[in-house]
Amino acid sequence: MAFTGEAISLADLKTRMEEEVQLEDAVKAKLEAIIGYQVPxxxxxxxxxxxxxxxxxxxxxxxxxxxxxxxxxxxxxxxxxxxxxxxxxxxxxxxxxxxxxxxxxxx
Structure with missing residues (x-):
């Protein structure tokens, strides 16, 4: 999602990015639960x-x-x-x- 200042406000962009990070962390946690911790x-x-x-x-x-x-x-x-x-x-x-x-x- 591109920030243009008009299509979405800076506050909304920040909120959306935080939501994306939380979603990514949730997906990582689910994958870890399924396959277990794997050593790099x-x-x-x-x-x-x-x-x-x-x-x-x-x-x-x-x-x-x-x-x-x-x-x-x-x-x-x-x-x-x-x-x-x-x-x-x-x-x-x-x-x-x-x-x-x-x-x-x-x-």
Missing amino acids: METMQLQPIDVMNFAKELTKNWSYFELEHKKTAIQTLCAEIVVNAVGKAIGGPGRRVPCEIISFKTN
């Missing part, structure tokens, strides 16, 4: 066991993911991964190499 993603700290369980679930559908989606999933979970190559490059030098995870740090 920025404040969540994953434990290594959570990452391992998620990785196990991912493996069930891993073959259906495109390479870029696989990469994004791993980068989202892990800040650092230490791997050890356990074989030769598939298809020649510079190609993907079978490896095992030695250690990792979560985001």
Whole structure:
């Protein structure tokens, strides 16, 4: 709603804005009651066991993911991964190499 000074007075605008804030707070409270309090993603700290369980679930559908989606999933979970190559490059030098995870740090 635009304030023009003629269509609505400043006092009416202030009252209307307060009503909107109250309505917004009421809707937020209802949503919280339905879904419960949720910790914002920025404040969540994953434990290594959570990452391992998620990785196990991912493996069930891993073959259906495109390479870029696989990469994004791993980068989202892990800040650092230490791997050890356990074989030769598939298809020649510079190609993907079978490896095992030695250690990792979560985001």
